[in-house]
Amino acid sequence: MRFWGKPRRKSSGSPIGDRSGLAAAYWESRDEELLTASLGKIARRLPFLIASALRLAWQAAPFDTAVALAGNVLAGVFTVYGLVATSDVLASLFAGGPTPERVRAALPSLALVAVATGLRGALLAAAGWAQARLKPQVERLAETRLFELTTQVELAAFDDDDFHNAMLRARDSGVPDTATVVETTISALTGAVGVVAATAALGFLHPVLMPLLLVTAVPAGWAAIRTARLGYQAFYRLSAARRRKFMLSDLMAERQPAAEVRTFALRDFLLGEYAKVADLEQDVQLDVARRRTVVKAGGDALTGAATLAVYGALAALLAAGVIPLAVAGTAVLALRTGQSSLAGLVQTLNRLYEAGLYFGDYLAFREHAETRTPPAPALTPSGLALLAADGVSFAYPGADRPALRDVSVTVARGEVIALVGENGSGKTTLAKLLAGLYRPQSGTIRWDGRELADLDLRRMVSVIAQDHTRWPLTVRENILMGRPLEEERLAEAAAAAGTDEVVSTLPLGYDALLDRRFRGGHDLSGGQWQRVAVARGFYHDAELVIFDEPTSALDARAEHALFERIRRHADGRAVVLITHRLASVRYADRIYVLDRGRVAEQGTHAELMARDGLYADLYGLQAAAYQYDGGTVARAEEAVR
Numbered sequence: 001m002r003f004w005g006k007p008r009r010k011s012s013g014s015p016i017g018d019r020s021g022l023a024a025a026y027w028e029s030r031d032e033e034l035l036t037a038s039l040g041k042i043a044r045r046l047p048f049l050i051a052s053a054l055r056l057a058w059q060a061a062p063f064d065t066a067v068a069l070a071g072n073v074l075a076g077v078f079t080v081y082g083l084v085a086t087s088d089v090l091a092s093l094f095a096g097g098p099t100p101e102r103v104r105a106a107l108p109s110l111a112l113v114a115v116a117t118g119l120r121g122a123l124l125a126a127a128g129w130a131q132a133r134l135k136p137q138v139e140r141l142a143e144t145r146l147f148e149l150t151t152q153v154e155l156a157a158f159d160d161d162d163f164h165n166a167m168l169r170a171r172d173s174g175v176p177d178t179a180t181v182v183e184t185t186i187s188a189l190t191g192a193v194g195v196v197a198a199t200a201a202l203g204f205l206h207p208v209l210m211p212l213l214l215v216t217a218v219p220a221g222w223a224a225i226r227t228a229r230l231g232y233q234a235f236y237r238l239s240a241a242r243r244r245k246f247m248l249s250d251l252m253a254e255r256q257p258a259a260e261v262r263t264f265a266l267r268d269f270l271l272g273e274y275a276k277v278a279d280l281e282q283d284v285q286l287d288v289a290r291r292r293t294v295v296k297a298g299g300d301a302l303t304g305a306a307t308l309a310v311y312g313a314l315a316a317l318l319a320a321g322v323i324p325l326a327v328a329g330t331a332v333l334a335l336r337t338g339q340s341s342l343a344g345l346v347q348t349l350n351r352l353y354e355a356g357l358y359f360g361d362y363l364a365f366r367e368h369a370e371t372r373t374p375p376a377p378a379l380t381p382s383g384l385a386l387l388a389a390d391g392v393s394f395a396y397p398g399a400d401r402p403a404l405r406d407v408s409v410t411v412a413r414g415e416v417i418a419l420v421g422e423n424g425s426g427k428t429t430l431a432k433l434l435a436g437l438y439r440p441q442s443g444t445i446r447w448d449g450r451e452l453a454d455l456d457l458r459r460m461v462s463v464i465a466q467d468h469t470r471w472p473l474t475v476r477e478n479i480l481m482g483r484p485l486e487e488e489r490l491a492e493a494a495a496a497a498g499t500d501e502v503v504s505t506l507p508l509g510y511d512a513l514l515d516r517r518f519r520g521g522h523d524l525s526g527g528q529w530q531r532v533a534v535a536r537g538f539y540h541d542a543e544l545v546i547f548d549e550p551t552s553a554l555d556a557r558a559e560h561a562l563f564e565r566i567r568r569h570a571d572g573r574a575v576v577l578i579t580h581r582l583a584s585v586r587y588a589d590r591i592y593v594l595d596r597g598r599v600a601e602q603g604t605h606a607e608l609m610a611r612d613g614l615y616a617d618l619y620g621l622q623a624a625a626y627q628y629d630g631g632t633v634a635r636a637e638e639a640v641r
């Protein structure tokens with residue numbers, strides 16, 4: 001039951017004071033459905049769920065699936081057999097004659113009961129083992145299939161809220177519930193086989209006994225469903241509170257906000273907020289515990305009454321001579337077996353339906369993600385002579401205005417072009433389009449005359465992103481990123497980016513793990529991380545290298561050295577440089593000035609200064625900021641460099 005189990009939580013991301021930001025989160029999207037699902041709805045959906053789960057189980061582990069299914073079915077057969085043989089034992093014991101003879105007569109049937117029980121136990125053990133083996137294999141297959149898709153879908157899919165939420169739901173709830181669906185499917189099958197076996201045994205004993213099973217099982221089934229519903233209701237009532245609690249727990253126990261919690265003295269405030277939510281949660285849980293106890297007691301009382309009625313009916317059948325005593329005795333055993341199987345079955349079906357909703361999300365996501373996976377291009381370019389974007393426009397999914405409008409730029413081998421402009425003018429977006437990460441909605445981008453979409457650009461383009469990832473790996477792995485180690489190149493790349501200085505301060509050097517969450521892990525400063533990211537770009541010997549704000553966190557000396565190195569790096573490659581440090585783009589072969597998604601100006605530094613437009617304005621502003629004591633712009637520029 002989800003309510004009592006570990007909730008599927010992800011960090012809420014809600015702002016601290018946001019009391020209204022309690023709308024349902026992606027992992028709660030199914031709560032309402034669980035609350036309102038009718039038995040009919042559950043029953044209609046089950047065949048699809050069971051078929052999908054069994055197909056997946058078969059793909060993950062055919063042998064274990066077969067053993068789990070066959071073991072349970074055969075165990076059911078032996079249950080029937082054992083019950084019928086029990087009736088023979090009782091018939092021999094209740095027959096007339098001296099006791100030793102009656103016992104002797106019962107021995108063959110007794111032996112059959114023992115064999116049937118032993119075989120049933122062995123089959124159930126084998127099925128249980130196969131079932132336990134299935135779980136990790138199914139989970140692994142489900143997860144692998146998901147990640148094969150998430151690493152392949154077009155990048156734009158991650159900018160689409162609906163896609164992103166569906167992906168998170170599939171990953172956080174769908175994958176774990178896939179194994180649950182398989183597990184509960186087999187448990188449901190076990191329960192169903194138990195019910196069928198008991199019913200069949202009763203039928204063998206006397207057809208009139210069959211409906212009695214239903215009478216005893218109905219109250220237990222009702223109690224099982226009612227208890228589950230109470231759990232859903234509570235879970236639903238608490239969903240907003242739970243989200244707030246997750247958020248508070250992140251704020252109080254995570255590393256990143258720890259400093260501000262102290263500097264702003266937020267402790268009492270946060271603990272107070274936590275107490276409010278925890279009180280509410282506790283009240284609801286205690287209320288549910290009380291109501292569940294009442295339901296269970298009611299269910300037990302009703303089951304007792306039903307059992308009494310069934311025994312009364314048995315006694316009546318016995319008195320009327322419809323069934324003999326031995327059959328009545330076996331019927332009691334069969335009823336007990338069937339009763340517990342049926343109550344278990346109802347509970348399992350409820351769980352199956354619940355897990356099935358998330359499993360359904362998983363399946364739907366996979367289907368949708370397939371449609372967002374671009375076909376693998378067959379052509380890998382041998383080099384790059386000219387990359388040309390022509391009349392390119394692009395809008396992010398859901399954005400009300402385009403990030404780029406009718407943009408044309410070119411960069412040739414051996415050139416450095418610079419993209420400059422104010423925040424939000426579209427520089428990073430253009431760089432991502434040039435790298436083939438997004439596709440333009442209109443216009444073309446051609447790599448030596450071929451559309452980017454037709455080319456496999458892996459290993460051809462290297463992007464040092466502005467918001468580069470801080471990979472929780474060693475320094476060496478952070479630079480190599482899966483490429484083979486070439487010591488000399490690693491040393492060169494590290495020296496060019498100034499990463500060698502960072503490495504020399506780490507006790508384990510290149511083997512230092514850059515993640516404080518692990519024992520012996522290190523963290524780096526923003527500038528040190530940037531040096532690692534830049535070394536990665538140099539190490540990956542690509543045809544097109546894009547540096548997006550590579551020096552934003554570097555000190556002045558490192559920045560100067562890096563721009564020098566980038567200029568040299570352009571030898572034999574095409575380089576796109578995005579930076580706000582205009583003094584550093586003076587030597588670019590061409591500068592494109594972007595303004596609200598358009599190329600407002602383009603040319604060399606001298607041409608743009610002579611034009612006295614936006615670039616000259618921005619440049620003048622920066623240079624003026626460096627002027628001191630009446631110094632000239634020329635002196636100031638020197639200082640910038």
Ligand SMILES: Nc1ncnc2c1ncn2[C@@H]1O[C@H](COP(=O)(O)OP(=O)(O)OP(=O)(O)O)[C@@H](O)[C@H]1O
Pocket residue numbers: 159396397399403421422423424425426427428429430466
């Ligand atoms: N993933 C995204 N989804 C939606 N809109 C985006 C996304 N990334 C950027 N934008 C929007 O696109 C526009 C251009 O953004 P872009 O990051 O390209 O600007 P930029 O010139 O690189 O800015 P900066 O100098 O701040 O890095 C902005 O209006 C921004 O809000």
